[in-house]
Amino acid sequence: MKVNFTPGPSQLYVTTESHVKTAFKTGIPSISHRSKEFEAIYKEAVTGLTELLKIPAGFHIVFTGSATEIWERSLQSLVADQSLHFVNGAFSTKYFEIAQQLGKHPVKVEVKDGQGFDNVPIPSVDPELIGLTHNETSTGVSLPLDFIHSFRDKYPTAIIAVDAVSSLPYPKFDFSKIDMLFFSVQKGFGLPSGLGVWIVNDKCIGKADSLLSKGISVGSYHSLPSLISMSAKNQTPETPNVLGIFLLAKITGDFVSRGVTAIRQETNYKAALLYQALEKVSFAKPFVADAAFRSQTVIVAETGSHTERINKSLQPLGLYPGDGYGKAKATQLRFANFPAHSREQYELLVDSLLKME
């Protein structure tokens, strides 16, 4: 059996394929997205996510084609002029760049790849939205929750927007300190790609409505007001990825049954195993030097000239690490640590690495 450690698309969750079979057996891909049956699926996904992530009242869940789309839609619907972005890798950079492409005037606080934002000066601006990438998938840096939660008091009017694409369902956010949160299903949820999940509060809706009322275009069918208005009927503006929403509903149910606390504990266990091994071996080390910023869900190893040797050693065992991102393709390896990756698979991975010494 092949175990895929790429950080997304990644290993499918153990029940994903059986849910796909159920979907085809029961005709889900042919149902109308305007039917009661679809509305029930939409509601099941929303209810499941609300329970899994302990999302409080005042928040709403809508669906897009990808998390990349949510970068764009959030800037389009929630920012007239200026957003502030914390940039420390390729994906946080993209959120910033999309603001530029949409003709906004974003500012950024930038540190080097592999670093967090420890005592970094923040320009004195009054941003409408603050973009925080909880987990920088390209480098394996995770921002501490305290850092993310610190913005609410300092910027009471800004939308606090958290990209948790490659970390959910692991992190336990304080929803009183953030206004929107998003992810895509092909990472921690172990599903085929093609669906983004956007969780927004009433403040976001109010902001989008206020832009609209000033005659500012907030987009069209996937503007936040359009998505929210359809979500009130458990529907989407367009024909969505119906199969994807069905699978999300089912997997979320599985995660709820397993228990998010158990998932978090197992994630911590597996991450500790791998980081300890990377500290021990001579041919690799954690890329993120400061342990406080190390991601528990995407673990990046600096492997330098040993990269190919490690791959050649692991692949015959069915263990497929993800390549390093971009310019680090030949010198780093990335290991997703998602609910789909079992304890046993991580133990095999770590044993195999230690044996290479």
Added chain:
Amino acid sequence: MKVNFTPGPSQLYVTTESHVKTAFKTGIPSISHRSKEFEAIYKEAVTGLTELLKIPAGFHIVFTGSATEIWERSLQSLVADQSLHFVNGAFSTKYFEIAQQLGKHPVKVEVKDGQGFDNVPIPSVDPELIGLTHNETSTGVSLPLDFIHSFRDKYPTAIIAVDAVSSLPYPKFDFSKIDMLFFSVQKGFGLPSGLGVWIVNDKCIGKADSLLSKGISVGSYHSLPSLISMSAKNQTPETPNVLGIFLLAKITGDFVSRGVTAIRQETNYKAALLYQALEKVSFAKPFVADAAFRSQTVIVAETGSHTERINKSLQPLGLYPGDGYGKAKATQLRFANFPAHSREQYELLVDSLLKME
């Protein structure tokens, strides 16, 4: 067996489920969208569509989350100020409305639901894009190809944009007379929803580039220039619906093997059967009065007070008509006539209708 005649999501093509099984067996949902393996799938889909639809050189194929998205992206990337829309139902109206929502200044030529554009006066404007809905899914009106092809000479600088969402692969467009064409996969291609296909020529790319060079925002990750630049490497800007693109590649291959001419002939045969029956029975008639405008792929029956009785008569046989659209929900039935709907299923449908007399 249940036969789904809703016009999309609709009946799956006979081979769809087996391609899904192959995808899961070979690990397609876990492959990276930056891998050679994904690039090969992308290329297979593009090559197959090019062969199936006889797309000439100078055209390019890119993917979005839905055809609704293509309404938006085409207006965003190709129109600075004014588009012209031919409106005769809910879906052509939406294309027009999206232009308004994006802050453009669209104009429309409008006729009543169920009608085509016969000798309708066209306002004297110089549009940047002309939106033509080949097949109005809400009403079953299809625009004759000669009409669609007549705009090129009259509007040499405009982008001729053809929405063929619920008609492809049936219509045989003259690509020298149009500039862009689009559809979504859950209709004629018999696949699960969640993927739009946008076919554009070099003129479209030139137009988007010229807007960009004037400092006009054409969108971000899914702007036409961004989509085209990634498509040159057989990739997409975001993590796309990888499974959807794989299935499209496979189904397109199946359609090529079956032969598009055979598909067209069978479509004509099945449409003729049903229209003849609707002309014959006393309890229903074709909604589109003028035969010249009747769709071959979405056949709408005016069923008035007999609607429920017809449904109750057909459903026990496994035949599920689609509801009428919007306000016609209780008084019309819609019958998709896609490659997934077999001759035998249409014969059973028509026999059953005739027996109700």
